[in-house]
Amino acid sequence: MVRMVKPAHPHPDDGASGLLAIAERMIDAALKAGADAADAAVVRSRSTGASVRLGRVEDTESSESEDVALRVFVGRRVATVSADVHADLGPLVERAVAMAKVSPEDPFAGLADRSELATEIVDLDLFDPTELSGRELVEAAMAMEEAARAVPGITNSSGAGAGFSVAGLVLATSEGFSGSRLRSGFSRSVGVIAGEGTAMQRDYDFDSRLHFADLDDSAAIGRRAGERTVRRVNPRKVPTGRYPIVFDPRVSRGLVGHVVSGINGAAIARGTSFLKDRMGERILPAGVDITDDPLLPRRSGSRAFDGEGVRGEAMMLVEDGVLKTWILDGGTARELGLSTNGRGSRSSGGVSPSSTNVLVSPGPLSPEALIADTHRGIYVTEVIGQGVNLVTGDYSRGISGYMIENGALTFPISEVTIAGSLRDMLLGLTLADDLDPRFSIVAPTMRVDAMTVAGE
Secondary structure, three states: OOOOOOOOOOOOOOHHHHHHHHHHHHHHHHHHOOEEEEEEEEEEEEEEEEEOOOOOEEEEEHHHHHHHHEEEEOOOOEEEEEEEEOHHHHHHHHHHHHHHHOOOOOOOOOOHHHHEEEOOOOOOOOOOOOOOOOOHHHHHHHHHHHHHHOOOOOOEEEEEEEEEEEEEEEEEHHHHHHHEEEEEEEEEEEEEEOOOOHHHEEEEEEEEEEOOOHHHOHHHHHHHHHHHHHOOOOOOOOOOOOEEEEEEHHHHHHHHHHHHHHHHOOOOOOHHOOOOOOOOOOOOOOOEEEEEEEEEOOOOOOOOOOEEEEOOEEEEEEEOEEOHHHHHHHHHHHHHHOOOOOEEEOOOOOEEEOOOOEEEOOOEEHHHHHHHHOOOOOEEEEEEEEEEEEOOOHHHHEEEEEEEEEEEEEEEEEEEEEEEHHHHHOOOOEEOOOOOOOEEOOOOOOOEEEEEEEEE
C-alpha cells in the first residue's frame, strides 16, 4: 500500500487566530454587560475512524466540533455557558452574565492571577499534520485482524479499528492571557478470541501515538494480540491463600492511577481520598519517586499551559516514597489555602484539577528478574470490575493472568479475586525497570508483597 499524506493543516495554528478573536470578543462583551472577569475557551475536535470484523468493514465515521465555553464572574458569583462556536454568541454572553448575578457566591471562584499565567507558549511537538483516508484506515484495521487471526489457535475476532484525530484548545482570559494548543492522535487496536465454549478466551493489543511515524506496524499489533490470546486458553483456578502479586504494566498503570486520583486536590477538598491525611508521610517504599511533568516533548499528557492559562512545571508528587503535593487548579488551591500548580483541565463545565505526564521511577530489576525473584505467586494481566474504594482504600478485583511457580510463568488462571488495602499494597511494592513512554501514566511491572487471593 502507498500511504497518501495530505498536509491539509500545515501549521499547528490551524485556524486558532480566528477563534482567539472570537473568544476575546466574548470576553469584552461580558465585561461590558457587567461581569468583573471572564474567560472563554474553544474546544475543538476532529476525528475519522474505521472498524472491521472477520475481514469485512463494519463502520467508518467522521466527526467534527467547535464548542465555546464562557465563564463569567460577578464578584464571587460565577456562571458557565457553552454553545457551538458558530451560534449567535451575543445572547449567550448576556445570559451568562445574568446567570452569574443570581448565582450563589463561591468564595473560591476566580481567574488565575496574572503572575501565574504562561508568558511563552512552548512548542512541545504534539501535532502531526498527516491525514489518513478512510481507505487507509480500513486497510490498517484489516492488516491487524488478518495478522491476529493467522496465529494458530485463534478461532474468532472481536474486530479491529484504526483512527486519527485532532484536538485543540483556544483560551483567552480577561487577565490578559491568550493562547492555543493543538494535538494529533493516531490509534490502532484489535481483539481476538481463542478456544471454544467454556475454554474460550479474549485478549487484545493496541497502539496510540501523537505522531503517525511512531505508530506500531499493523501486523505486529495483530500478532501480539493473537499470541496474548492463545496463551490464555484453558485457564485454571488457584487455591485460596495469600500470594505475592506481580502486575503487568497494563495493570500497574491503573494502580498508579489510584494514587493520582487520591492526591487530586478536588478529592482532598471533599475529604473523599484515602490519602487525605498523608501529606508529608511515606506512602511508597523508600527510593520510589513519582513525577508529574507537562512539558515533555511528544508525550501524550503534555500541555504548554493548563485550562486557566497557567504554565505548569515538573513537580514531584512523591519523592523517596513521601507524598509531597496535591494536584491543583486555581479554585481547588484557594479552597485548600494553597497556590495552583498549573494542573487545571478545561471542559464545558469549567475547570478541575488533573495530572499530565505521570512518571514512576524505575526499579533495579528487569521484569524477568522480578518474576524470577517471585518463587510462587500470580502474574496479573487483567483486572475486572470496579472494586476499588478511593475513600477507604479498600481494593478487591477479579483478575486473570498466570501462575508463577519456581520463578517462571506457568499456566493461565481466571475466575480469581485479589483483595487488600491500597495503603498496604503501595508500601509493599517492588518495581521493575520496564518503562513505556507511550502513556500519560508511565509505570513499570510491579510486585506487591502479598495479597489475599480467593480461588478454589
